[in-house]
Amino acid sequence: MHQLPTERVFCRRTSTFEENASLMNVTIKDIAKMANVSYASVSRALNGKEGVSQATKTRILAIAQEMNYQPNEIARGLVKKQTLTLGLIIPDITNPFYPFLARGAEERANQAGYNLFLCNTNYQIENEIKYIQILIEKRVDGLIISPSSSQTERLEEKVRNALPIVYVSNAPQQTQNGFVVSNNTYGGFIATKHLIESGYDPIGFIGGFQGAGMVEDRLQGFRDAHRAYGMEVREDFVYLKDYHQETAYHLIQEMIRSRQIPKAIVAGNDILALGIMEGAKNLGFSIPADLAVVGFDDIPLASMEEIQLTTVKQPQYEMGSMSVDILVRLLENPADLKTKKVILDPQLIVRKTA
Amino acid sequence: MHQLPTERVFCRRTSTFEENASLMNVTIKDIAKMANVSYASVSRALNGKEGVSQATKTRILAIAQEMNYQPNEIARGLVKKQTLTLGLIIPDITNPFYPFLARGAEERANQAGYNLFLCNTNYQIENEIKYIQILIEKRVDGLIISPSSSQTERLEEKVRNALPIVYVSNAPQQTQNGFVVSNNTYGGFIATKHLIESGYDPIGFIGGFQGAGMVEDRLQGFRDAHRAYGMEVREDFVYLKDYHQETAYHLIQEMIRSRQIPKAIVAGNDILALGIMEGAKNLGFSIPADLAVVGFDDIPLASMEEIQLTTVKQPQYEMGSMSVDILVRLLENPADLKTKKVILDPQLIVRKTA
DNA sequence: GTGAAAGCGCTAACAG
């Protein structure tokens, strides 16, 4: 505390530009004054535009540097009517499905010069609407949203005429907007096909929230596969509840106790698959000998040595990056309506549970 | 495509306010014109400020509603010199440690009326600097950063005089800035203490990146525990490499093959612990009988039925929310320097691997 | 209670 600041004084530069200037934000006006030019010229120099001689440009840039000038994107945004900012609205970043999606989105946004607001809605449509409102007021240039349900009328109404949006991972049936989703019907199909071809019969289905669209599609694929192989769907083995691991855990145990149990199960996602596996194992079942399980998503857990879950992998990172891609393209060329909707094929990863 | 839009026409309102107005953004000037008042009055009404009669206020609000007015936070920010926006700079959201931290930060920010830019740096200091620059230009009100190393001089220099920052999860030794970290020394201590008291001897340590500060502190706790129990640290069992699961996997297998192996290991984080467990198991070791393992973090994986990892839990969510808390408090009262630095005690979760 | 006017920091015509 009482130490003399010898060194600092010693090192102080003769020019006091930097120290003073950086205390309060320096603007192009300050630079203009310093350089004896109009601030239009400063703007031109700073933005590398035509209309300044190389000489003055160099001088201006040097002064800007010296004064530690930081351009104000807010002010620029006000006149250019763009913020170089996007909103990413997802249900919950702690759900292992989303971090990769978010990463893909952020990385692509960054490449294109945009930043991303992260918004978690906790699967509440009210929060989705609240966030959309906030982001409109912040004048984000566009929105990526992974809606928690396929009831998106209220979202679309809110967003209409305000800003472009693209859906990711989940999209309403008949939207005008762009989207990137995975082919859930196909995913359900290949999961079921694999089980059928491996000789499992009958096969059950344990899925999550109805109304989001995804489960319904996966179940459709499940039915399609049965039909393709001339098999009847055992409706008493089809359950749609929620995405909690415990739900699946108890459900499977109930099934086992009542001795009404299929030889294999297609789970709505990996979390449910894990619940099923644990519930069955704890009742002495062996996986896949007594019960085969296929999950959905391929979260990092699935590939763990101890788990080795056979699952339908969704390209999460790509979904994130492609959705931003579509949005940015739309922003840069509003007329370009092609490649607006993409459906990515998921991929069956065969490990040891089926 | 060729369907006549009968219904839509039928439903169209006689007033065309909304349709027209929402096409291009309506401003307070538009409202003012509509209401026959100055736009100062509109501003006052909209912000619930003194200086408008209840009557005109009501009228203005009604018109604003009718015209579907959306306040422009950018313009407001320009004059108020605040954006109600914070930056969250972390290494990698796909590292399971961060989603909870991000969630805590986002939720608290949201409560305080702020939004959060999500920035992943991939553990690159250059990216940290690049992002700080961008966020300064976007005039975020403050910054939360989880630096990838304790070499933060360049960060601090960049940030100086520009905006307040608080560190989270990792902070340089001698910073003037606020931070929220966990007591890593204590964490290393209780992990080691538990192993010692359970009779394991000798005990090894496998940690990650040096230079970030965290590993060093955990190792310090490891040493402290040995000293407290009058035990020698077996330096040949102390390894500091990186945070890749494979690294730990191969390291432990090498140790086993060379028959130089401790009875227990404190791992730098849960990922490493998992690598150790798998490496050992695959060589026929039984956990914890042949080798006990304690992890660090308590990522969701750790509590899985199949894993049951004994670990030192860090309060990730709280770290996120508290760091925003400190930052917001600082923003709202720049003079308030108390409660700026918090060190949270981690907690030993005893499961089945030690 | 209300309006006029200045200005936040910047870009973009439009003149010279």
Place this chain on the structure above:
DNA sequence: CTGTTAGCGCTTTCAC
């Protein structure tokens, strides 16, 4: 090549 000027949409004095 350079300067002047008019905004972007809003808040905030300062008069009336």
